Amino acid sequence: MKTTYNRNRYNIRSILSFLIIASAFCSCADLDEDPTIAQLAPGAYSKIQELELGVTGVHAKLNDASWMTTFYAPAWAGDDITTHIGSNKAEFREFDQRLVSQANSRVRNNWEAIYSTIRAANTVLANNEGLVLTEPSEIETQNRLIAEVYFLRGVMFFHLARIHGRIPLPIIPDPDQQLGLAEQIDVYEQIESDLLKAESGLPDIYPGVNAGAPRPNSGSARALLARLYLDWAGFPVKDNAKYTDAASSAKQVIDNSAAHNFTLLEDLEDLWTLEHRFNDEAVWTIPYCRSCGQPNRKFGKLGNPSDLQGWQETFAEIRFFEDFPEGARKEATYRTELDWKNFSDQPTPVFKKIVGPIDDIPLSDFQTDRNDFFIRYAEVLLIYAEASARSGNITPESWEALNMIRRRSEGLPFNIPDPSVDVTTGDLAELAFTERKWEFAGEYLRWNDLVRMERVEQALSDRAPQTSLNNSGELLPEPNPIKGSLGTDNYFTPIPQREIDLNPSINN
Structure with missing residues (x-):
């Protein structure tokens, strides 16, 4: 009974997620066909419709993984986010206080859900190998869909690597694989390979979708490469040559922003309204649909x-x-x-x-x-500013990328120079790093910045409030003081004990 229940639950969630994706299109798929048939059937695909539905199944898995705050639980370790001092928030407090248990269910559920998405992607890639098409339009669709699957797999590897560091890298649909932890450099190279394949097969704009790339385009893939290279240049690999790659990748996105319909919104506050949940600042969006039964449960x-x-x-x-x-x-x-x-x-x-x-x-x-704006155009601009400076290749465009964000932060038009706000001297790398601190507060990104720059102790060793008083004139306390190590030995989240029990080869 349990197996049947889980399968039925997956079928229902898959159908609902299919409807979400369809709702982001002007037109694309025959809704009279049961999407779960193609998603769950083993063996090679025989027609393009099965591939289309298989890719929909990967998106369904992604929505299952990402719809709750569990997806971003490690971000509570940053100096921007905290949680309740009691209630049922103990597992978030573990991150907040840097004392994460291998029994933490948020970690375990996240691991399982992300690898479920990766396995779905691997299944689609394997099933596509037998699909031979002759119609030019179908071949074009096939190439785009396979590139999309590489994108989704690469992003899931990347997301999990930011949490755990070294991870297993399954790239074939074998549920009995007992892979060990890949070396960090191999993890980055696999992510890079997937994103490069995605970029080469994705169009400038994915056809038929709303603003904000709810299905990725080639610019989405290149932007994620820029983020990857920025991490690669930092802890733990610390390959400084990757700053050049990060700057180059971000600059490619900037130079082609019009082709991808990427730009900053004039008013930053518009980003956080339901009305603007699809917008041109989102470089890649994970969409949700409450009325379809697939809501976002983070807000x-x-x-x-x-x-x-x-x-x-x-x-x-x-x-x-x-x-x-x-x-x-x-x-x-x-x-x-x-x-x-x-x-x-x-x-x-x-x-x-x-x-x-x-x-x-x-x-x-x-x-x-x-929606979740997994990466915004503002981040592309700040990656370019910071990475160009850290690579020793500062240009006027580097300063302009920073100043566009600074102007908007003051409520000014972002594309009109303003001497009261603009900067053209100083330590650009540190100015851009600090700008990220404020620009992305509360967006589950700050912890990753602290890790890559090895600034966890600097940021978290003194979180005590300095000026905030209650009506009694008492200085407010820090609600969740640090209990664990702030050293590099505690930067990455432990692998769930349940996973180690199932596969002892990942116990490092």
Whole structure:
């Protein structure tokens, strides 16, 4: 009965995810055909429709992996995000306090869900090997779909590597494989290979989809390569030559941004509204659809305290909030109108990025239509600024990439030079790194930046609030003080014990 239940649950979720993807298209697939037939059937594909539905199945697995905050649980280790001091948030607190157990179910569920997505991708790639097409339009579709699968597999390897460092690299659909942990350089090279294959087969704009690349284009793949190279240049491999590759990749995306419809939004706050969940700043989007039964469960109610009917899961760090420069970007990042210092539950700031602007998401909603902007064009610009500086090849365009973000942070037009904001001297690499700190606060990225630059101890050793007082005049405390090591030995999340029990070869 259990096996039947799980299979039926997967079929239902797959159908719903199929509808989500279809809703992002103007037209694409025959909805009278059961998508789960092609997704679950073994053996080679015999027609293009089976390949199309197989790729839909990979997206279904991705949505199963990403719809909850579990997907980003390690980000609670950053100095920008914290969680509740009690309640049922113990597994988030483990990251927050740098004391993560191998029994942490968030880690285990994330590992299982990501590898399920990877196995689905491997199955599609294997089944496609027997699909021989003759119609030029079908061959073109086949090439695009296979490139998309390489993209999804590469991104899943990358996402898991940012969490665990060394990981197994299954690239064939063999459920009985007992792979050990690949060397870090091999992990990066596999991700690079997948993303390069994706870039070569994807179009400038994926046909028939909404803004924000809810299905990736060639620019999406090149942007993820830029992020990969930036990590590759940092801890633990520290191959400084990769800064040149990161800058070059980001510059390619910038130079071809018009072809991909990538740009910054004029108003940063628009990014966090339901109305703009599809937008041109998103370089790759993971879409959700509440009415289809595939909601996003990371936003809304989860970011509020019980004072506001919240589930008190994703809060903002007090010290980070205190240090955050005043201006339009801070107002777009936090709900500054709230009297958060006197919440009776837990006095911590509230991310507008998580709960939405006033009245955009009802206080009772914990499942929303909000999309995940897995990578934004703002990050491409800041990768270019930082990587060009660290590679020793600063150009006027490098400064402009930084200044575009600085202007918008002040509520100014991002593409009009402004001497009151623009900078053209100083340590560009550090200026760009700091700009990332503020620009991506609450977006589950800060921890990865601290790791690659080996600045965990610097950032987390002093999180004590400095100026925030409650109505009694008492200085607010740090809710979740550090308990574990801040050294490099504790940068990556332990592999789940359950996985080690099943495959002892991954016990390093």
